[in-house]
Amino acid sequence: MLHGKPYSFAAYRGSDDADVVKEALSGKPCPELSGRVLFLESISHVDFAYICDRHCAAQGVVGRDVAKLDEETGFFYIPDFISKEEQQEIMENIRVDEERERLGRNGDSKWFRVQVRYVKHYGHSFDYHRKHIGTPDLAASTEIPQWMDKFVKRAFELVPTVTKYPDQMTIQQYPVGSGIPFHTDSHTSFGDTVFILSLLTPVAMDFRHPTTRTIVTKDLEPCSFVVMQGETRYGWEHAIRIRRSDLINGEVRERQERWSITMRTFNEAAECHCRYPALCDNDTEAVKKIREDRLAARRALKSATS
Ligand SMILES: O=C(O)CCC(=O)C(=O)O
Numbered sequence: 401m402l403h404g405k406p407y408s409f410a411a412y413r414g415s416d417d418a419d420v421v422k423e424a425l426s427g428k429p430c431p432e433l434s435g436r437v438l439f440l441e442s443i444s445h446v447d448f449a450y451i452c453d454r455h456c457a458a459q460g461v462v463g464r465d466v467a468k469l470d471e472e473t474g475f476f477y478i479p480d481f482i483s484k485e486e487q488q489e490i491m492e493n494i495r496v497d498e499e500r501e502r503l504g505r506n507g508d509s510k511w512f513r514v515q516v517r518y519v520k521h522y523g524h525s526f527d528y529h530r531k532h533i534g535t536p537d538l539a540a541s542t543e544i545p546q547w548m549d550k551f552v553k554r555a556f557e558l559v560p561t562v563t564k565y566p567d568q569m570t571i572q573q574y575p576v577g578s579g580i581p582f583h584t585d586s587h588t589s590f591g592d593t594v595f596i597l598s599l600l601t602p603v604a605m606d607f608r609h610p611t612t613r614t615i616v617t618k619d620l621e622p623c624s625f626v627v628m629q630g631e632t633r634y635g636w637e638h639a640i641r642i643r644r645s646d647l648i649n650g651e652v653r654e655r656q657e658r659w660s661i662t663m664r665t666f667n668e669a670a671e672c673h674c675r676y677p678a679l680c681d682n683d684t685e686a687v688k689k690i691r692e693d694r695l696a697a698r699r700a701l702k703s704a705t706s
C-alpha cells in the first residue's frame with residue numbers, strides 16, 4: 401500500500417462474495433465516482449464478524465453484552481454423560497465401522513484431514529472449503545450410526561429443549577497440538593441444536609462473542625456432553641486453540657489425543673432467521689445459490705416423477 405493514497409475497506413462474509421465484487425468492479429470506470437477507475441484487492445484476514453457485529457450493535461440489532469454462557473443462553477454442559485465403559489464401547493464401534501467400511505470400499509476411507517485434525521461424516525458431509533453441506537460421497541453413510549441411538553435418547557431425557565433427532569454426525573480426531581479455528585456452525589447448513597460428545601481426554605474450548613470480544617473458556621472433560629442452542633449456538637463462535645497445553649484453574653495441563661462426536665440436524669431449507677446477523681450466512685451469495693440449486697433439484701425431481 402502506498403503512503404498518502406486513500407484506501408477504503410469493505411468486508412464480505414466470504415472470499416466468494418469478495419471475488420464477485422472484484423470481478424465486477426476492479427479496473428473499470430465507476431459511474432458513481434464520475435468515471436474514476438477503482439482498483440480492488442482482497443485480503444482474507446480481516447475479522448469481518450467483529451466489524452459487522454459492531455455495526456449491528458450500533459443499530460441495536462445485537463443487544464446483549466453478556467459474558468457468561470449457561471443454560472439461559474443455550475449452553476448445557478453435562479459431565480459424565482457417558483460412563484468410561486460406554487466410552488470404550490463407542491471407540492470400539494468407531495474402529496469396527498472403520499474396518500467394515502474399508503472392506504466394503506476396497507480400502508477407500510471416509511476419513512479426511514482438515515488442517516491437522518481428522519474428520520469423518522455420517523448422514524451429511526461438510527465441505528470445509530465452501531463452509532456448507534458437502535456432497536453425499538464424502539459421508540461414510542446416509543444415516544448416523546445406530547450405536548449412537550441410546551446416547552441421543554439420553555440427551556432428549558436430560559435436556560428438555562432438545563426436540564429434534566439429529567441426522568448429521570461428525571467424528572473428529574485431534575492429534576496433540578491441533579484444534580479448530582473460531583467459527584459458528586453454519587446457520588444455513590444446520591438447525592438450532594449442536595451436540596458435542598468429548599472422548600478420551602479433556603480440552604479447553606473458547607467461546608468468543610463478536611461484539612464484546614469476550615472470551616469464555618469451557619473445559620470439556622472426556623465423557624461430557626455439550627448442547628449448544630439459541631444464543632450460544634447462533635451468537636457466539638467457538639474454537640479449540642492450536643496448542644499443546646491448556647491453562648485450567650491456573651494449572652498447565654498437557655494435551656493428549658482427543659476425539660469428539662458432534663451431531664446436528666440438516667437445514668433442508670438452507671434458511672436462517674436468527675437475531676445474530678454477524679455470524680449468519682443466510683444472505684451470502686453462496687447460500688442464495690445453494691437455495692436456488694436445491695429448489696431446481698426439487699422441481700426437476702417433481703417433473704420427473706409426475
Ligand atoms: O470437536 C469438538 O469438540 C468441536 C468441533 C466443532 O466445533 C465442529 O465440528 O464444528
Ligand SMILES: [Fe+2]
Pocket residue numbers: 583584585638
Ligand atoms: Fe463447531
